[in-house]
Amino acid sequence: MENIYIIGHKKPDTDAICSAIAYAYFKDENFIAARCGEINAETRYVLEYFDVDPPIFISDGKGKKFILVDHNEFLQSVDNIDKAEILEVIDHHKINFSFFSPIFFHTEPVGSTATIIADRYINRMEKKIAGILLSSILSDTVILTSSTTTEKDKEIVKKLASLSGIEDINTFGMDMKRKKSSLKDLTASQIILSDFKDFNFGKGKVGIGQIEVVDFKESEDRREELIQELERLKDKNNYSLLLLMVTNIVERASKLFVVGDKSKAEEAFKKPVKNHSIYLDGTMSRKKDVVPFIERVFK
Template identity: 50%
Template sequence: MSEVYVIGHKSPDTDTVCSAIVYAALKGYTPARPGELNEETAYVLDYFKVPAPVLLENAAGKKLVLVDHNEPAQVVNGGDQAEIIEVIDHHKMNFVCNKPIYVHVEPVGSTATVIAKQYMDKIKTNPTWAGLLLAAILSDTVIFKSPTTTDEDKAIAAELAKVAGIADVQAFGIDIKKAKASIKGKPIADVIHVDFKDFDFGGKKVGIGQTELVDINEAYDRKDEIVNYLNELKANKGYAMVVFIATDIIKEGSELYFAGDPAMMEKAFGVKPEGPSFWLQGCMSRKKQVAPPLEKAFTS
């Protein structure tokens, strides 16, 4: 049997990487990543002394299990020439396959929750697996502050914390978030692309990036850089719209920077932009609060 790679989306985050590692271990497959780790994910892997998954920049001719994504635009390069045998996810479906495969998608806060629910008996025997999945849940739910958070995420996280020996889940979550919660001194391209996803909204290419901060002033101080870079992306990469979400996890809201038609942003969010950005109180989730209204605006 040829090797099977478990891999997450481009611009890999903690949920995508940790879910790939644990699911691969459970199934006897090989964990992979389509790009470099961000600081948060690197912190988590170092904390649990787990090596990074193999870097797979082109998957043509490979067998793949997709975790934490299913949108074609988010699949590793060469994915359209690979054999996808499974999908494990927690996002909306935009996936087509020419044969029956195993697909497991649930409306919860992270892919780690989906995996933990299904394999808890085995995960309870391995504190490292439990710790990785706990970190992934805390990351994707923004320590349970994201509106994507469900009671199942919280219950599963509590079980995983006991197995992993994490006494203070809140403090552990804050430590994880602090690992990449600053953009000082970082190239603006790196800031915007560290968690960036492409979407197809009614045939229009839309890019949405996000970063989480403990002080939104770090983004305000670099507003011109952010806006200029978004406009360059739009002009050079065929985007109808590019959005960057700077989320303050303390204030529990986001500044939305954008390059594109302001009327489309007003249609999506009910806010008339007075410039290339605006504050949206309570906005924490790209998946639930930014991508869906933008898709509706582009397709209605």
């Protein structure tokens, strides 16, 4: 039987990787977990902690069959996804999807794609799969503090924590986040693109990267370098607006580093851009706290 690949978005986060692994686990043997980007330090820690193999790497989707998880926009998917056959989508983001034939499309306004998968298969959960799904939810919801967190996420987390043997989700969650928060050994490009998404809005192309830190100091020390790299990427890829969202998970706030049409960012957040940045208290989620406001001003 022909292989069917279950794949998350480019620049994959823990949810994109672990949801693909978990969903493939619950399917038949010809369903294979895949990725179209490098695995970040947080996700690597999770896979090693629960002794789970990473998905295979796929660079081109042409002629293949896919189930998409944690995304539904072709711009964020594996290259040549428009030349592939899509059988199914499981996601928790805004819908921007069309396909030539009817497919199964499951979306819910929850904090993580892993929440949807765990809810469906909670009675078939073994320890390591429960562990990676738990990790995905804690990652996407910033340990249940993000504005995207729902009661369903909290309920599923309790069940998965019990099944996976994680007694203190806050300590485990912070251990995960610390693996991803150090910028010391990363280039400016790696920082910006480590968790990055493209958006084609009505009046322009926008790119938004996000990093999570426990202190703003490292990013402030490298401000000039990061702004220069943002400018280079903006010119190279013809972005109308390019943002780096530096999210402090302790302070529960974000700084946006902004290049391009700064007036759009000012209009979106009702604040001036000073020295290429805007401070946003309480802002943790790109999906809920940033993207809708940017999209609105580009219509």
